[in-house]
Amino acid sequence: MRRLALCLLLTACGAAPDPFAARYPTARYLVAEGTGATPEAAAASARARIAEQIAAKLHSVLEVESQGGDQATERTRQRIEVEARFERAELIRIPPEAAMCDPTGCRARAVLARQAAADALGADYDRAAVPFRQAAAAAETAAALALADVGRTETTLVFTRELRAAEAAFHALPGPAWRLRAVTDRPHAPFLADRQRALALEARRGQVLRSVAVSVDPLPKMDAALAEVTTAALLGALHALGVEARIDATCAGLALTPRAEVTCDRNGIGARCALHLDARLQRCADPAPLAHINFAAAGLVGVDPRSEDAARRRLAERIVPAALAGPLAEALRATLPLAR
Numbered sequence: 167m168r169r170l171a172l173c174l175l176l177t178a179c180g181a182a183p184d185p186f187a188a189r190y191p192t193a194r195y196l197v198a199e200g201t202g203a204t205p206e207a208a209a210a211s212a213r214a215r216i217a218e219q220i221a222a223k224l225h226s227v228l229e230v231e232s233q234g235g236d237q238a239t240e241r242t243r244q245r246i247e248v249e250a251r252f253e254r255a256e257l258i259r260i261p262p263e264a265a266m267c268d269p270t271g272c273r274a275r276a277v278l279a280r281q282a283a284a285d286a287l288g289a290d291y292d293r294a295a296v297p298f299r300q301a302a303a304a305a306e307t308a309a310a311l312a313l314a315d316v317g318r319t320e321t322t323l324v325f326t327r328e329l330r331a332a333e334a335a336f337h338a339l340p341g342p343a344w345r346l347r348a349v350t351d352r353p354h355a356p357f358l359a360d361r362q363r364a365l366a367l368e369a370r371r372g373q374v375l376r377s378v379a380v381s382v383d384p385l386p387k388m389d390a391a392l393a394e395v396t397t398a399a400l401l402g403a404l405h406a407l408g409v410e411a412r413i414d415a416t417c418a419g420l421a422l423t424p425r426a427e428v429t430c431d432r433n434g435i436g437a438r439c440a441l442h443l444d445a446r447l448q449r450c451a452d453p454a455p456l457a458h459i460n461f462a463a464a465g466l467v468g469v470d471p472r473s474e475d476a477a478r479r480r481l482a483e484r485i486v487p488a489a490l491a492g493p494l495a496e497a498l499r500a501t502l503p504l505a506r
Contacts, residue, residue, distance in 0.1 A: 186264060186275065196220070196278040196349070205272050209260045212276035216258050223348040254286050283349045288356075291342040295360055298335035302363050304328040309370040313377065319419055319449050323456070325374050326503045329367060333506065336364045371503045372408070378502060379410045381417040381450065388426050395482045396426055396443065402487030403494050407504050417450035430478070436471030439481045443490075447501060459497040464489040 190197055196219055200211025257278055264275035308325035315321050343357035382400050385393040397413065400422065404411035411422070424445040431438055443466060446455040466489065468481030495504055 190277045194280055199275050201271055201273050203271055205265055208272040208274035212274045213258045216276050216278050220348050227344045227347050257283050257286060280349055287346040294338050294342050298339060301332035301335045305332045305367055309374055312374045322378055329371055329503055332367055375408050375503045380404055380420045380422050381414040382411055383421060383423045385424055385426050392428060392482060395485045399485045399487050399490050403490035406487050406491050407495055420447060421450050422447055430474045437474040437477035438469045439477040441466035441481060457497050457501045459493055461493045463493055
């Protein structure tokens with residue numbers, strides 16, 4: 167009978183609630199246990215496990231955010247994965263009652279108050295958001311001016327500059343916001359508002375771009391057939407980028423002036439013809455270039471073992487809008503509000 171009473175007593179003690187868990191509920195705290203040969207080693211191990219919990223949660227957040235995201239979101243995710251560390255280690259505490267040692271070693275429990283971490287990380291986010299909010303305000307003002315004065319090149323150039331500054335500043339925000347979400351288990355409302363503002367700027371970008379018209383000058387001193395193909399490819403590439411482009415002698419706004427030369431030679435595999443193409447973007451009333459475009463990376467080369475005429479035909483097949491759009495976008499993105 168005495169043995170049964172002792173067993174019941176031990177069972178009751180084993181089922182008693184953990185006072186530490188009651189004091190630090192998981193709804194309000196992150197808790198982790200660490201072990202080590204010394205109290206310091208056990209405490210360091212416990213702190214590291216808290217950081218590991220946050221890193222694991224951050225990876226889960228990144229997976230959710232990247233589903234259905236665009237290329238910019240994916241680049242941000244990859245960058246944050248490299249930086250998946252909790253950098254506010256001073257907020258992780260080891261309560262005195264949570265550290266103990268016995269002959270087998272030491273054990274410690276670390277705690278992180280979710281609200282304290284949220285306050286600190288929220289302040290970090292607010293500081294990071296200041297440049298974006300300033301740049302977004304400037305871009306919004308510039309967009310209004312550009313849309314109110316359609317056809318005036320200068321307002322478009324100013325808007326593009328302010329837009330690029332806002333885009334660059336916004337790229338610094340997902341990291342702090344997603345780290346905060348990893349701690350609080352909920353989206354950060356100021357980040358949602360900033361992201362909505364960035365999306366509104368993207369909509370304005372499209373509106374301003376649709377107001378831009380580019381006149382493409384004819385190609386002088388060039389084979390007529392290749393000149394026609396090249397001009398058509400330039401027009402098609404600009405259209406693919408969302409730019410209204412046309413061949414128009416009465417230029418109004420911006421002009422794209424291409425220069426081209428075709429060279430042909432023969433080698434061991436036959437005739438080879440290459441198109442050496444570049445262009446400059448300028449205001450119609452001002453010859454000073456706004457941008458230079460080099461199409462060397464487009465690989466505009468035609469090769470045929472039979473003859474030079476056949477190689478020229480192969481070259482013409484390579485001169486298509488898709489080949490020219492990449493170099494155009496890279497060169498014009500700082501000048502025109504093209505999509506990223």
